[in-house]
Amino acid sequence: MTFAAGPYVIVGLMALNIVLLAVLLAQREWFMQRLGKVLLLLGALALPALVLSAAVHINMENSKEVSFCLSCHEMEAYGESLEEDDDERIPTIHYQNNWVHKEKACYECHTDYTLYGPIKAKIQGLLHMNVHYFKGAPKKIEIYQPYNNRECLRCHEGAKKFEETEYHQQDPKMRVRLKTNKQSCMDKGCHDVIHEVYSDDE
Amino acid sequence: MMNDPKMMRWLWIGCALEITGLLLGIISAALFHRITMTLFFVIGIPMILLGMVCYIVTVIRVIISKGAF
Numbered sequence: 001m002t003f004a005a006g007p008y009v010i011v012g013l014m015a016l017n018i019v020l021l022a023v024l025l026a027q028r029e030w031f032m033q034r035l036g037k038v039l040l041l042l043g044a045l046a047l048p049a050l051v052l053s054a055a056v057h058i059n060m061e062n063s064k065e066v067s068f069c070l071s072c073h074e075m076e077a078y079g080e081s082l083e084e085d086d087d088e089r090i091p092t093i094h095y096q097n098n099w100v101h102k103e104k105a106c107y108e109c110h111t112d113y114t115l116y117g118p119i120k121a122k123i124q125g126l127l128h129m130n131v132h133y134f135k136g137a138p139k140k141i142e143i144y145q146p147y148n149n150r151e152c153l154r155c156h157e158g159a160k161k162f163e164e165t166e167y168h169q170q171d172p173k174m175r176v177r178l179k180t181n182k183q184s185c186m187d188k189g190c191h192d193v194i195h196e197v198y199s200d201d202e
Numbered sequence: 203m204m205n206d207p208k209m210m211r212w213l214w215i216g217c218a219l220e221i222t223g224l225l226l227g228i229i230s231a232a233l234f235h236r237i238t239m240t241l242f243f244v245i246g247i248p249m250i251l252l253g254m255v256c257y258i259v260t261v262i263r264v265i266i267s268k269g270a271f
Contacts, residue, residue, distance in 0.1 A: 011231045014224045021217045021224075028210075044213070044257040048220055048250050055227050056247070059239055071236060122243075129240050 010054050017047045060118065063125070064107040072128070074137040078106075081195040088193040090186075099155075110143070113154050140198055149178045152185045209263060216256025223249030 020043035030036030062068060070079040082095040082105065091109065094100050100108040111121045124144070131137055156162040167190075168174065177183035185191050226246035230238040 007231050007234075011228050014228045014231070018221050018224050018228075021221050025214060025217050031210075040213075040257075044217060044220060045254055048224070048254055051224065051227070052247065052250050055231065055242070059230065059242070062234060063239065068236070126240060126244070129236060 006054070006058050010051060010058060013047065013051045014055070017043060017051055020047070060122070063122070064104045066103055066105050069106040072132055074132070074141060075106075077197040078195050081197060086193075086196075089196060090191050090194055109151060112148065113151060146181070146184060147186060149181055149183075149185050153178065209267070210260065212256045213260040216253040216260070218253075219249045219256065220253030223247065223253065 020039065024030065024036070024040055024043055027036075031040065066079065066082075069075050078091075081089060082092055084092055086092055091105070094109070095102060095105045107121070111117050114120075162168060174183065178185065186194060223246040226238070226242045226249070230242035230246065
């Protein structure tokens with residue numbers, strides 16, 4: 001079975017579960033028999049547990065896709081910035097050179113590489129829904145906290161190009177400052193060209 | 203004990219909650235839109251979990267009161 005068939009299987013199981021529960025609700029006298037009790041165990045506990053875990057997994061996977069992030073119009077400019085012909089922009093070169101998975105580019109850079117990172121990202125997603133529909137997006141969208149160097153160093157630390165770059169070797173204490181976020185990879189003069197969605201006067 | 207309406211009431215409520223949660227799940231999976239997905243995560247999943255809890259609680263109550271389900 002391919003992953004693409006997953007949602008259809010889940011929908012089918014959900015429909016089966018609903019029919020089973022509806023029948024059990026209509027035929028309550030069945031509970032006096034062993035078969036009825038087994039069906040109830042299946043319909044009220046086993047099948048919902050299976051369907052629930054699979055549905056959460058599929059929804060979580062689908063929501064990692066760039067197309068999902070860009071489904072809100074506030075994000076359109078960020079999506080366009082990935083396609084620009086500009087070798088200076090950090091997200092653009094990562095996206096265009098396949099340094100991140102193209103279909104999960106937003107998720108890979110903007111989710112903490114920690115145990116609860118994906119959960120935190122989903123909770124923030126719910127807050128974004130609230131802002132999108134009830135409060136209205138701010139004129140200038142900013143990330144919640146300064147970008148954590150950990151997300152950069154996870155891939156770059158130890159990489160030949162990173163280690164051999166002269167500036168990275170100049171100051172031995174710089175590595176410590178980067179790891180403790182006292183110095184940002186995106187400091188002015190370093191890797192400071194990001195999405196560049198806003199002009200300087202904004 | 204299985205005929206006791208008071209005892210079984212929570213089971214029916216649980217089943218109804220599960221059906222509603224699963225319906226939201228079907229809509230969410232079929233449309234895959236941010237609104238339906240949020241509804242499923244915020245309302246659907248707690249409903250299904252609550253329904254499962256109702257079932258477990260009913261089974262435990264029946265076992266305690268009668269000694270067997």
